[in-house]
Ligand SMILES: Nc1ncnc2c1ncn2[C@@H]1O[C@H](COP(=O)(O)OP(=O)(O)O)[C@@H](O)[C@H]1O
C-alpha cells in the first residue's frame with residue numbers, strides 16, 4: 001500500500017508522515033521516502049542520513065562515465081539506491097534530497113522509476129512525504145498512491161489549497177485511490193465552517209488533528225518525534241490508519 005502526503009509548506013506533512021511510519025512499522029516493514037528537498041523526515045524519525053537519491057541522480061547525469069563497465073545503468077542505479085537506503089528497525093528510509101540540476105534527466109528518471117516500481121512491490125507499506133506540488137519525486141517517479149493524504153492548516157484557504165494540490169496530483173497523471181483531507185493543528189474542535197468547506201471542495205473523508213503541545217516542544221528542542229501513544233498527534237494518526245487499512 002502506497003500512502004503519499006501532500007500539502008503546502010508548514011502544515012504538518014512531515015510530522016504526520018513520521019507518525020504514520022512509526023505506527024505502521026509495528027505492523028510490517030515500511031519504505032519511507034522523503035521526497036521534499038527540504039529534508040525533514042530523517043530528523044523527525046531520528047534516523048541519521050548520509051546519502052540521497054538526488055546526489056546519485058545528479059552525479060550520474062553529470063558524469064555518465066562514473067558507471068563502471070560491465071553493469072547496466074539500471075543495475076548500477078539499483079545498487080546505488082540500495083546503498084543509499086537507511087535501515088532502522090522496521091523502517092527503510094530513502095531521501096530524495098536535491099532536485100534536478102542542469103542536463104537531461106529523462107533517461108535517469110525512467111531508470112529511477114523502474115527501480116522504485118520494483119522496490120515498492122516488496123514492501124507492505126510505502127509512505128511518501130512530499131513537497132507541496134509533488135514536483136520532484138512523485139510526478140516523474142511515483143506512479144500511483146493508494147491513499148493521498150492532503151494536509152491542511154485549519155483555515156478555509158488551506159482547505160482550498162489542499163483541494164488544488166489534490167487536482168494537481170491527477171493532472172500530472174498520478175493514479176490516486178482514496179483521498180483524505182487532514183486538517184491539522186486545530187486549536188479546538190473542528191468548526192462547522194471547515195467541515196462545510198471540506199465538503200464544498202469535494203472531500204468526503206476528513207480527519208481533524210488538534211494542536212499537540214508535545215509536537216510543539218519537540219520542535220523547540222529540535223528533537224525527533226517519539227510520541228506516547230496517547231498524544232494528540234499519535235491518536236490522530238491512529239485514526240487515519242484505521243481508515244485506510
Ligand atoms: N498537530 C500539531 N501540533 C503542534 N505542532 C505541530 C502539529 N503539526 C505540525 N506541527 C508543527 O508545525 C511545524 C511544521 O510541521 P512540519 O511537519 O514540518 O510541516 P511540513 O512538513 O508540512 O512542512 C513544525 O514546527 C511542527 O512541529
Ligand SMILES: [Mg+2]
Nearest residue numbers: 013014036040
Ligand atoms: Mg516537511
